[in-house]
Amino acid sequence: MKPIIVIGSGLAGYTLIREFRKLNPDTPIILISRDSGDYYSKPMLSNALAQGKDAASLVQTPALIMAQQLNIKVLAHAEVHAIHRFDKKLDTSAGVFEYDKLVLALGADPIRIPLQGNAAGAVLSVNNLADYAGFRDALAGAKSVSIMGGGLIGCEFANDLAAAGFAVTVIDPGPFPLASLMPELAGKQLLKPLAELGVTWRFGTAVQSMDSLTSGYALTLADGTVVQTDIVLSAVGLRPRTQLAGEAGLDVNRGIVVNDRLCSIDKNIFALGDCAEIEGRVLPYVLPIMHGGRALARILNGEETQLVFPAMPVVVKTTAHPIALLPVARDLPGEWLTMASGSGLKMGFFDTQNKIRGFVLTGEYASERNTMTKMLGT
């Protein structure tokens, strides 16, 4: 019997396999990953420093134990180079493998903004355990960190680094933190609490070049100012890994295009997680992966299933000023209205029929996300 092959040992790959095994203990499964295959929680990467955690302590279950628990074969440190979908075969650094069904759980790559200067290559990003280990090494002896990007991941790292005692500068061409996810009034709530922790905000400008100094780097910004820093961390966004799928002739847009059964144009190939574009949406968060993993497990087990996402709020782990939000599509007509304010804000996005379609909860209101999510159902 040919196996199901899953490429990728992140949350998407392992969630799917765990859910599938609940339904089907026997079908052979091979998990191929170019990393260690160890199971860890990626969201921890942006709040582990202040807790003093190193990369090894973030591993929740080593690959070997995952393989035993899930009754699967894990090929770690093996890279898939090509998918020959008409032969249902994969070329990998560990040999050729045949599959019955193939699941692409390939994740996404950090976007790299081209910079000028003799140290442009020294920009770091943290998107997996190995990156985190390298980041911690780089931080040894450093006092200051500049972060490119004031979105969700940039703000979380800013909070974590400042709480760990680093002087942090966040540089973003936008007007305020988390600008792509929430209205100005709510985004600006983050300014003071993080500034009090040691974060300097630089909005409306961007890093143009990075040059080495005797110690650390000089960042020249678009507004002509120079920031001196020991480390530069880029958090400007992620790009779904689509190359393998594209080269195999699958449909690729922003992500690997799949339908509401998570199936590509090839009925034997599926995609899940940060690499996937599901019915036009790329959803690089934990909750969509959990829902998608459960649905795909049923589909691979032969059940007639259609993926329907519920409202899935996102928690921003800025402990100095917690935030929970349910983002709305950019082109949705309507307006943000303040529903309550105190040592935080409760805002709802109301469509033209006055129906609540999204929310932002900050500070004291952040814990109300379940209540707000229920309101969306009414």
Ligand SMILES: Cc1cc2nc3c(=O)[nH]c(=O)nc-3n(C[C@H](O)[C@H](O)[C@H](O)COP(=O)(O)OP(=O)(O)OC[C@H]3O[C@@H](n4cnc5c(N)ncnc54)[C@H](O)[C@@H]3O)c2cc1C
């Ligand atoms: C710092 C940070 C904090 C976050 N915090 C939150 C949060 O608080 N809440 C939230 O909802 N979401 C958060 N996210 C997003 C969430 O963690 C991701 O959506 C999720 O972990 C993605 O899982 P994945 O399995 O799709 O991808 P990944 O975890 O990136 O896994 C991809 C896998 O594919 C493998 N792979 C890729 N190409 C190949 C190849 N050619 N051959 C073999 N193997 C290959 C890789 O080795 C890897 O194992 C955060 C993300 C980051 C980076």
